[in-house]
Amino acid sequence: MTSDPSLHPDKKELAAFGLGRLDDAAHERVEQHIVECETCCEFLQGLPNADRVVSLLRNSDAPLVDEPTAAETDHSRQRIGTRIRYFGDYELLEEIARGGMGLVYKARQVSLERIVAVKMILSGELASEEDKRRFQIEAQAAAELDHPNIVPVYEVGDFDGQHYFSMGFVAGTSLAAELADGPLPAAKSAEIIRQVAQAVHYAHGQGVIHRDLKPSNILLDTSGNPRVTDFGLAKRINRDATLTTTGQIHLNEIETGRLLQTFKGHGNPVTGSAFSSNGRFLVTCARDKTARVWEVETGKSLRVLDGVPNAVSAFADDHRRTACGGWYACVFDVQSRWQT
Amino acid sequence: MDLTSRSLLQRVQSSTDEESWDRLVSIYMPLLQRWLQQYELQSSDAEDLIQDVLSVVARDVTTFEHNGRRGAFRSWLKTILINRLRNFWRSRNYRPAAGGGSDNQLHLQQLEDPASAVSVAWNREHDQVVLARLWAMIEPRFSEKTCTAFRRQVMDGLSAAEAAEELDMTVNAVLIAKSRVLKELRREGQGLLEDLE
Known part of the structure; x- marks a missing residue:
């Protein structure tokens, strides 16, 4: 040629x-x-x-930043960080997390001169008017929560059709990130879960269910204290029956025994569990290195106990120690016990 | 064959190269997450389903053969997803809340029909997400100037002359930048996005 x-x-x-x-x-x-x-x-x-x-x-769904999906690479992460982007009253500083629902940015709220976290909801998430209404109601409920272990929601709204909410910015890491390096010492785990349990207990008292409680939603501030975030997805209970039907049913449907079975079926180690009485349970499990926490109601978790009697008796002491406000919880490494 | 001239799918199929597999997962995980959100599953159930789907893909991808029809890969993935969702609801003895379940069944039936609006939405979302992720993956292979020239013309709809002026490049150079990136996108996406060739 x-x-x-x-x-x-x-x-x-x-x-x-x-x-x-x-x-x-x-x-x-x-x-x-x-x-x-x-x-x-x-x-x-x-x-x-x-x-x-x-x-x-x-026409891709991500008009907010030039290349939201590119943030995976350090190369592009740096570039996002060096650009100034405004979003309404917020100057977006850097992307700090991404989840199935949307992106989270560290941002400066210009009018109030404070650093916040802004969560953008992916456009596909709120397709219908009903979805939008539900989102507004849920975020509103979350904004009413006031607890030292809950990340406060400041503002809920939409800007140019983009739905978002702003929250307190927590400098630190997340429980998920901590756990990625291996299990935490029992005492530290128990203390984290105790505080989380208090926060969740408080929220339930306010009629708000988190619905997506998991280690990546539990941030650890620089002192190591947990702050539960993403209550923006919480379902309101007892206040608006038509909207919450689904949430209630899902709570009732959780069958941790099956979940644990599923994990074992995958051949992956299960690492951790916590629960107890007074009608409510917290359960954490882990697949690979990622632990999770669920809100579970009475009765269902008993199946877990049935399946692993040895584990239960081994944990009994820990449970009692971490009792709080109707919730009992702790995190442990059960891998060795369950694999014997 | 030169490794770099093969598409992501080809690399995944022909080797145990973990990086390629991880990349494939990083493309399809968010797609499946987004897609499953419409079924109102508990997030842990959705994660389990995604794991199931991906393990089928991992198991069978080496023997996946492109049948030459458009969108063979996304159709294959769709079939796996439909089967997994059916099994899931069956195993849970799923009792729909106020008709929600029958909606799900109806939705799945439509998803099975390649001509339905649901399938069209699946195809579009698939192509869009995959393309956006591929772009993120290949972006570091180009200079920042090339990337910007590409973005300004393609994402932001600037003409070559406008982009050239803004970036202080020649029109020739911005046209070449766009062509190179598009070519790389098509190459990397071959087999995943066949309407692109």
Whole structure:
């Protein structure tokens, strides 16, 4: 193949080049030509952007930042951090987390000159009016919570159609991140779960169920104290019956015995569990290195106990020690016990 | 064959290379999470289902053969997902709350029908998420200038002349930047996104 600049590629080939559709050799040859040929550049500029890749990228769901999915790499993370982006009253400083529901940014609230966390809800999450109404109600309920172990919700709203809520910014890490390095010492685990249990107990008293309680939603501040976050997803109970039906049913449906079975079926180690009486249970389990915590109601967790009587008796002391407000909880490494 | 000239799917299929598999997972995990959210599953159940789907993919991906039809991979994935959801509801002896369950069944039936609106939505969401993730993956392979030139033209809809002016590049260079990135996207996505060729 020649790269003689006087030989223009034919129009079909040029169009294919413009959309990146040529094979390596042809691409190379046309690119050499394009570097110098104004005529062909002009032709390329006149072509419509009629291509599926282009239209999918342009209409992707993430107009907030240029490349939200790119934040995986350190390369792009740095770049996001160095740009100034405003979102309503907030100056977005850096992405600090992402979940199934949306992105979380560390941000400066300009009018109040304070650092906050802003959670953006993915557009697909609140598709219907009902979803939006529910989100508003839930976030509103969360905003009423006031507890030292709960990350406060400051503001709920939408800006340019983007739903979001702002929360207190917690400098530190999350329980999930801590657990990724291995199980915590029993005393530390118990203290964390004790405080979490108090927070959850308080929220339940206010008619708010978290519904997605798990280590990644339990932040640890610089003193190591847990702060439960994402109450924005909480379901309100006893106040708006039609909206909460589903939440209630889900709570009742949890069968931890089955979950543990599932984990074991995967051949992964199960690492941890906690529970007890007065009609409520906290359960934590782990698959691989990730622990989880569930809110569970009476009766269901007993199946776990039935299945692992030895584990139960081994934990009995710990339970009593960590009793609090109707909740009893602790986290332990049961792997060794269950595998014997 | 040069390793870099093969697509992500080909690399996953032909080796035990963990990095490629992790990348595939990082593409499909968020897609499945988003998709499952519409069924109002407990988040732990959704995670288990995703694990199930991905383990089937892990087990069978090496023997997955492209049948030449458009969207073969996403259809395959969809079938696995449908089966897993059915099994899940069956195993739970799922009793729908106020008709919610029959909605789910109906939704699954529509998802099985390749011509339904639900399937069209699945296809679109699949392609969009996969493409966005692929872009994130290949972005570090290009210079920042190339990336910006590409983004300004493709994501932000600037003309080549506008992008060139803004970035102080020649029109030739921004056109080449766009072409190179699009080419790389198509190459990396081959087999996952076949309408792109």
